Amino acid sequence: GEQCVGTVLCSKHSLHLQVSCVTTADRGMYRCRAYNLYHEMWSEEVYVDNYFSSMLMNFYSPCTVEPSRQLSTFYATDKVALLIGNMNYLHHRQLRAPMADVHELTNLLRQLDFKVVSLLDLNWQEMHSAVTEFLLLLDRGVYALLYFAGHGYENFGNSFMVPIDAPASYTSENCLWVQGVLKRMQERETGLNVFLLDMCRKRNLNDAIIPKLGPLKVTANTVFGYATCVDAEAYEVNKDDLSNGIFMSFLKKRLMEDEKVTVMLDRVAEDMGQCKITRGRQALELLSNLSERRALTDHILNSDCPVTTSARNLQWAIAHVLPECHVLQFECGVKVQLGFAAEFSNIMIIYTCILEKPNEIVSCSAQLSDFPEDVEIDLKHTNEESLQEAESLLFTAESLPESKLPKLYTRLRALQQLKKELRFTVCLHYQYSNLDEDVQERQTISVGKPLVSKLNLHEPRRQPNSMTSSFDYNLVAEGASFTEVSSFAGTSSGSSSTLWSFDSEQRDKSTHPPSAQVNFPEENLESDESQANLTSKSLPNSFRFSNMKNFYSL
Template structure:
């Protein structure tokens, strides 16, 4: 009895499901329930359960879901009662049902399959892991049909097709004992190449991959709107019209047959999961009446046929609908530089890039988000970005970090830029725009979160000739010859620009209207009023919006080839289970915080019964990644620097964060080390088992951005003919060394402009406090000479961890009953 429980364990440390089951039994029993148990314990002077204690327990019945048994067990636990004592008391009580709760189950399912929504063509993996006293056998079912060749703990369908959507369950056998897992629903979305093919791995977050489209119908026709999201657990849907929920519309597809005039309006869908909530674009549904017009009493024609009225008759004007504009694709490159080698360190770019990545993916942008790039890495990343641009594409480039502006040209500063830096060490934004224009893009958006002060060390005058096009929008975080700011505090939060930008970016408005509203919001922010103001430059003549739908153009094959290349930057390794000779099993999982930041976590799935201590950690990483061993294999994500993704990661693991994946030259090989001790061992010295793991090149590492020279497009364009120095990508000659030495004479002038000498304290009212813990705090507003004062962020709270529930809709419950009943009729 209680073989799986440590009899010396205090009963307050028992698992919650076990305690709940035990309390349910004791609460419902009249003669062998909690009152009789209290009398038995009261006679044992060790735990001193008095009549007053029993009265306090009885009052629990007056509370909603109150449990007298739970109160009694807590009192006993506080006074030192162990599992062994409790078993003795239950035996004296004679409650065999209560004792059964403490028995070791002959078969126990440890990992339940999770419902999931994913894109057609991706890989489906459902997992069910169990332990039993006898060898465990598995069999997967789809509805009531066995899935062929599915007798392992993991059901893998690669690639998944539309026909694979449905409900799945796993039957687990151990000897003569049989258990069924919970049901898992699989939703497969048929999403074309224009929608988010970057989602190659599900990291627990819900991602919007399909937006509803504008509809113009006649009375009596059928309205069909469709949206879709992928993730675990499977997302839930609720459609709204004109801001009001539509009853009984909780599916991905909204269908209204025989529409009437009253169905006219603006529609959008609310998508939720256990921890997240997002909205689709809001789209217009226009319901036009069927109009017939008689001319001279003889000819009748429908509204669709009318194109002109003869002379002498009145013109007929119908309500005109603005033409819907489309993008042939949407691509975004987000760069946040914060760990500078020769300049002040920043904090906010990491949070800004993370938040914008999630928002742009909801708008169906293919996004690559990168932190801390050197000059050559930035140039190569831009080259990869340019490869995806073709006619009609919406291209967006966001940069946060140090920067400057000379003679109307903006320069982004890499993390390895020397002090002082010049144009040859930086990337010119206007040069990149020139290359984008050659691709005949439909919309070019630049969001530059950096300072625009003049660089006194750079006298170059670039001669960049841009084409006259009507598709360019610049959103500068600050005005010309001014600084950009971030709020300085002890944690992380957004910079001033993104703080207001992220609240407006999903608006279904022309992009210049969106930025105008952001400018108005920033203008009301007391901390930077009069110091920083958003500046918008635009040559946009059409109503182009980031919410515009995607309609692939003629170059479909080219789009597919380029999308495949870009998708490489999002490929995560598959999670895996490692079996060690000692009988332990370790799950190794992966997640992406950014396109060049990988998270590895290890979890012990199974350990031998006689093993008293068991721990698994990762080690022996490539020197290219420069991983600090002290920050690896930590018990919480925050301890290893994973602040933004922590709520999406599984619990009870050891976590390691690998940044700067773009520097990885070879395949990523590392070691998983298992340490364990056995109860029979004389000493506590652990035994080691190791396994070497090769996960290839994950995420951005596949694009080899570390190479100094890959293409000449961005490099040649960014180099200016009158530049006073040469690019570090070339071998420096004597002249280059001379220029650097000359620059050092200005170091004292530069130091006088450093943030330490331009510092002000700004108090932000508590109701405006950002992020985190919801408490008021003093924000320090940093300013930096000709460089951006993009210093540090506010407080980033650790989001509360929520367990991910298994889907439990009425459909699943009904299917459960039908399925189990049908199996009882089948021969074993």
């Protein structure tokens, strides 16, 4: 037996090698060499991760071992996920579930050692910049996962994610092209590419733009999990503000399973098939060319280059740095603690609590004001006594330091829009025992650029001149023939396919006539009682539910 780095453990003539007194220093890649005077053969590499010093390592000769007993485990050099949930659209129907879905998926992926960037309500520029930053985290062997929940559509096998600022009659110029992102991911030589797209795939009759991608590499490592089939809608349930969408409701029950990604998603599809309220309306579609048994639960084996690993860790950490806790001393003797917590990568909670006060002061509170204009904040819900009143629905006060002290909470959204350092005023209101009037003291504080604001997603990235990616587009009328349009050809309802197509068939003008009307795909829900609580992520004529606020705890 011989370690890949060249360290010889021992040499034996038997079929089995037993090594005792194994320590963590022996963790690594191993393979076996079987040889004689005329020939030699090497086994597949196996990563040994030993948890106990008494663990035994057994290797088998590749010439004699049965195929079912060969060890073949796959590892990631790192695992990175970008999660985007768009709800508060400016010109289209508001959605409920994306925030809860991103929250749920973030918690699960972190348990699987993914570096997760979770973002809510991004406009066109911010979505493009976020993807560019996401690509910087990818490298050879990295597992990459992109999740999107929001409005979307699909034309000729090309999927498009809709930003919150998309106009009423949007086209691909106003959206983010999924297949373009895949092309860029392949160039990073990733070990696994997983796309989970919780959006509608109806045809957009306004869009006569055909993107030209060129041939994708045959990397055999890509999985697309669509929440619904081609030309169908994805739904969320109008139950309450904490409900997941249909797709996430089933995905979260299977995501942690130690199975090949396609097997896991197949089981999700089977579970969704049992859902009565969406049967015949929404079914998961799995498209894949994954040729190896790679799973989201695979362990991480860092690459041979520690500099690359360190740079990637630093790049990810930049977007998740919270300001340090501040303790402010006021002239009256009151000491105020100012703390920070993250809900999402672009949403932050600021809380204040009174640590000390002189005995002659009978009451006091520290309130925040004078926030910069480029962060979103509802002044009616600032300095609230509970997280729920501050519109943070799932973040728990018990998880914060000094949890037993009374606090006031303020919630800041859209930190990706922050252009300068975050400055605000802490106003202390207090009252002495012998005075009836309220006294105030103020301190202005700067906490730098917290969380994702450091990445300046509002700024354009340097890319070739294009509409939605660094690749060329052809503007072609719908009736014309065109080639080299990226598309996945496969079956629906969870059956996996390995067919990849780069040529689109000709379309008949009479079948899909061009239109300049607003994006209102046909609503296919019946009005029976069983469907009363379903809402499509497409854009039907009727408006069925109200806006929803943001939540989640990192």
